[in-house]
Amino acid sequence: MAAEHDSQNRDSKNPQNAMRHQHRRDRVNDRTETGSFPVIRRKPPLSDLNRNATRSRIVTSVLVMLLCALLGFGYMVQMHNTQSSYESMTEDELRRLFTETSAQVSKLEERKTELIAQLNSIKAAADKQEQARLIAQQNEQTSGILSGRLPAKGKGVTISIGENANHPIDAATMFHLIEELRNAGAEVIEFGGVRVITSTSIRRSGDDLVCDDQIVSSPYIVKAIGDPSTLQSAIDIAGGVGSTLKLDFGATVSVQQSDEVLISSVRQLPPNKYAKTVE
Amino acid sequence: MAAVLGLIIGIVIGIFLQPDIPIVLQPYLPIMVVAALDALLGAARAYFERSFSDKVFVISFFSNVITATLLVFLGNQLGVGSQLTTAVIVVLGIRIFSNVSAIRRFIFRG
Numbered sequence: 001m002a003a004e005h006d007s008q009n010r011d012s013k014n015p016q017n018a019m020r021h022q023h024r025r026d027r028v029n030d031r032t033e034t035g036s037f038p039v040i041r042r043k044p045p046l047s048d049l050n051r052n053a054t055r056s057r058i059v060t061s062v063l064v065m066l067l068c069a070l071l072g073f074g075y076m077v078q079m080h081n082t083q084s085s086y087e088s089m090t091e092d093e094l095r096r097l098f099t100e101t102s103a104q105v106s107k108l109e110e111r112k113t114e115l116i117a118q119l120n121s122i123k124a125a126a127d128k129q130e131q132a133r134l135i136a137q138q139n140e141q142t143s144g145i146l147s148g149r150l151p152a153k154g155k156g157v158t159i160s161i162g163e164n165a166n167h168p169i170d171a172a173t174m175f176h177l178i179e180e181l182r183n184a185g186a187e188v189i190e191f192g193g194v195r196v197i198t199s200t201s202i203r204r205s206g207d208d209l210v211c212d213d214q215i216v217s218s219p220y221i222v223k224a225i226g227d228p229s230t231l232q233s234a235i236d237i238a239g240g241v242g243s244t245l246k247l248d249f250g251a252t253v254s255v256q257q258s259d260e261v262l263i264s265s266v267r268q269l270p271p272n273k274y275a276k277t278v279e
Numbered sequence: 280m281a282a283v284l285g286l287i288i289g290i291v292i293g294i295f296l297q298p299d300i301p302i303v304l305q306p307y308l309p310i311m312v313v314a315a316l317d318a319l320l321g322a323a324r325a326y327f328e329r330s331f332s333d334k335v336f337v338i339s340f341f342s343n344v345i346t347a348t349l350l351v352f353l354g355n356q357l358g359v360g361s362q363l364t365t366a367v368i369v370v371l372g373i374r375i376f377s378n379v380s381a382i383r384r385f386i387f388r389g
Binding site: 062063065066074 | 283288309318322340
């Protein structure tokens, strides 16, 4: 009561205050509620809805974050775990791994023995090849000397035939001389600087003899490698080619034995066109 | 934003904690991770399609993980665990690829 009185006192002093007071009183006094009308509740303010949305958004974000964190966590754990593999394997897996490894080992052992066998066979083949190469080399030397492809030296005789100018020596007789030397076992023969091979021919051309397209003139030097005494006797034997030369053609024949007859002339043979080796 | 943040937080926790997961869970964790990745990419796709729903995301996340785990578990019981693991990985991989291509289409409109 004292307060009201006090305010009334103040109202009387200030007309604005008095008006405000009147308003307040009017609001109470002018109420239209009768109780017979339903009270319509006010629409909830917009801010309330906004708050709801914000909350749901936050919840969503937190959920997403949580699940993503779970994923990242799982990922890192798994990565860490794959680095230390054997400790965390199950017994089954370990057993399988062991079986696999031992199978692999046995397979590798098998492969190793296989490879060793292969290596041995290759080594043997290499040895064989080496032998074959040596034989081929020997053959090459022998056949090279035989065919006139290689120079040769050894014991033998040097025959010097001086021609009588009045009686030129028959090519056939010369060839006969070479045949005689061959029969006596001459391995290599040279006629006037021309290597005698299987296809050698001798013919007369004017004053000179032509041996395989090379002119050979007197004195004819024939070198032969073989047993010296046999060769000498083949020439000097009575009724042999030596006496024929001396008697029929008046030529001088001298046979010199030597421990070192060097035959350096060689011949290049074309490869065989028709003849082939028999396997 | 939240997804990236969450991923980073999870990776950091994983790095610093380095927990030893139980041996029982060992064969399932990689499958779980891949399944979760698939769910995450599906959510990203839905987000780009403006049909993202947190409920659907959570449910798909857990159902993916649990289904994959159960499948592998079943495979282990039947003795075809490794094959089923491969099958699950293949299927999830295909889904991841399709999700990524959908997202790519949304980003580049191509």
